Amino acid sequence: MHRSLALLAGCLVPLSVATPLEKRNDFAAPPGGDVDILNYALTLEYLERKFYQEGLQNYTENDFTAAGFTQDFYTNLQKVYSDEMTHVTFLSADLGAKAVAEPTFAFPVKDARSFVSLASVLEGVGVSAYLGAASSIANKDYLTAAASILAVEARHASYLRAALGEKPFPGPFDTPLDFDQVYSMAAQFITGVAPGTKLPFIAFPPLTAAPANGGFCAGQTTLTFTGAQAQALKSGKVTQDTKVYAVFYSGLQAFYVPVREFRRVGIRTQVPANRSIVDCEDPRRQLCHGGQPAPAGQTYVTLNTADGKSAKASDENTIAGVALLEVSC
Numbered sequence: 001m002h003r004s005l006a007l008l009a010g011c012l013v014p015l016s017v018a019t020p021l022e023k024r025n026d027f028a029a030p031p032g033g034d035v036d037i038l039n040y041a042l043t044l045e046y047l048e049r050k051f052y053q054e055g056l057q058n059y060t061e062n063d064f065t066a067a068g069f070t071q072d073f074y075t076n077l078q079k080v081y082s083d084e085m086t087h088v089t090f091l092s093a094d095l096g097a098k099a100v101a102e103p104t105f106a107f108p109v110k111d112a113r114s115f116v117s118l119a120s121v122l123e124g125v126g127v128s129a130y131l132g133a134a135s136s137i138a139n140k141d142y143l144t145a146a147a148s149i150l151a152v153e154a155r156h157a158s159y160l161r162a163a164l165g166e167k168p169f170p171g172p173f174d175t176p177l178d179f180d181q182v183y184s185m186a187a188q189f190i191t192g193v194a195p196g197t198k199l200p201f202i203a204f205p206p207l208t209a210a211p212a213n214g215g216f217c218a219g220q221t222t223l224t225f226t227g228a229q230a231q232a233l234k235s236g237k238v239t240q241d242t243k244v245y246a247v248f249y250s251g252l253q254a255f256y257v258p259v260r261e262f263r264r265v266g267i268r269t270q271v272p273a274n275r276s277i278v279d280c281e282d283p284r285r286q287l288c289h290g291g292q293p294a295p296a297g298q299t300y301v302t303l304n305t306a307d308g309k310s311a312k313a314s315d316e317n318t319i320a321g322v323a324l325l326e327v328s329c
């Protein structure tokens with residue numbers, strides 16, 4: 001999910017369909033109901049807390065100013081860390097003996113700037129996680145508490161995005177993600193869980209693509225997935241003849257883009273890594289996204305066997321994900 005690990009580029013071909021994000025079964029409450037949901041939230045908060053704790057240990061105030069951030073940036077990061085610590089304490093207190101133990105984590109961060117990039121991504125994923133979980137929360141008091149945390153994660157995300165020179169609020173709607181989608185991204189950073197603390201969620205085979213060179217333009221930039229075909233075949237959910245769609249999630253919409261040449265790429269592993277499997281065939285952006293608002297900001301992608309018409313994307317028909325890209329134009 002780190003930008004350098006993920007892939008990038010949004011391109012929506014004329015055939016793509018954008019559909020409102022319908023209520024899918026994937027958003028249904030997990031077996032343990034609110035306890036599972038709170039433990040899911042707690043796991044994400046543990047992740048964020050650990051991330052900021054390490055980052056503030058690793059990098060000094062000077063490292064951040066040398067990387068181009070403002071004088072007060074470090075102090076604000078400390079406040080973000082403090083908020084995440086408070087979220088952990090709050091959720092743990094509510095869960096009491098039912099709280100999951102903290103997993104161990106590892107983060108692919110190499111300097112102050114990549115730390116801030118990943119921080120921004122994690123805050124955005126946090127927002128999407130709380131948003132996606134909202135409709136499954138049974139107890140209204142928990143719902144208010146979760147929304148209250150969500151709002152603060154969104155403020156963190158906006159602040160960090162602005163600090164990175166990205167649009168602080170790129171679209172009118174934020175993007176709900178389901179439990180397995182979020183868990184798939186979080187799992188990339190989880191190196192171990194305490195015995196008996198397994199959450200009832202699964203991680204899809206990871207989806208990666210060419211490294212980012214700045215932002216991606218909807219309808220213009222070519223998206224390249226690396227290794228996706230091998231992962232998909234391994235999953236057993238597809239054969240070399242299955243039609244595969246890249247599903248882009250942005251705001252309340254999902255965009256289904258036929259993946260071209262999946263079959264060839266799937267067969268020919270010697271095809272250059274940068275060979276595109278999604279192309280935009282129309283240089284005019286409007287046609288590329290069918291007149292719908294284009295994806296903007298932090299956008300998520302899964303590979304699915306659903307085409308958006310006869311079947312909607314679901315956890316069952318997801319063959320890889322979740323990749324992340326920053327759509328900036």
Ligand SMILES: *[C@@H]1O[C@H](CO)[C@@H](O)[C@H](O)[C@H]1NC(C)=O
Pocket residue numbers: 051052054055058106107108109115
């Ligand atoms: C902090 O530094 C340690 C030791 O180099 C490294 O393992 C870890 O990934 C870093 N974490 C962050 C968030 O910078």
Ligand SMILES: *[C@@H]1O[C@H](CO)[C@@H](O)[C@H](O)[C@H]1NC(C)=O
Pocket residue numbers: 210211213274
């Ligand atoms: C992929 O192709 C694009 C466009 O030709 C190029 O800008 C980019 O550097 C290439 N990426 C890799 C990883 O080769």
